[in-house]
Amino acid sequence: MTDASRAQEIAEALDAAWLELGEEPTLEAVAPLVEVRAPLVEALVAIRPEALPSAARARLRAALERALARDGALIDALRQNLESTGRALKDLGEARSAARGYRGGEVRGGVVIRTA
Helix, strand or coil: CCHHHHHHHHHHHHHHCCCCCCCCCCHHHHHHHHHHHHHHHHHHHHCCHHHCCHHHHHHHHHHHHHHHHHHHHHHHHHHHHHHHHHHHHHHHHHHHHHHHCCCCCEEECCEEEECC
16 A cells, blocks of 8 residues: 555544534543554554655645544543533532531421521
């Protein structure tokens, strides 16, 4: 297989190897994408760019740029999910601390009248 045909194959595989994440992207959801891309990265390293025709280099570069753009969006989505999870954990911790403050208080009809 020539470097040019291998470059074309890699470009097509890069376009196929992307991930539609649900509403809450997770690192677990990204793991299969990493597994698919690992051999593509190894194949990219093995290609000699100087041996490629300019059209093949351009196709490969365009595929890499598309993959990088999608990866950027994926990283942003993961970051937002992480921040959202962090905020939820913080709120949970604050609620738990507040609930602990009511222990030992006087309760009437299920309502805390006075705290200890």
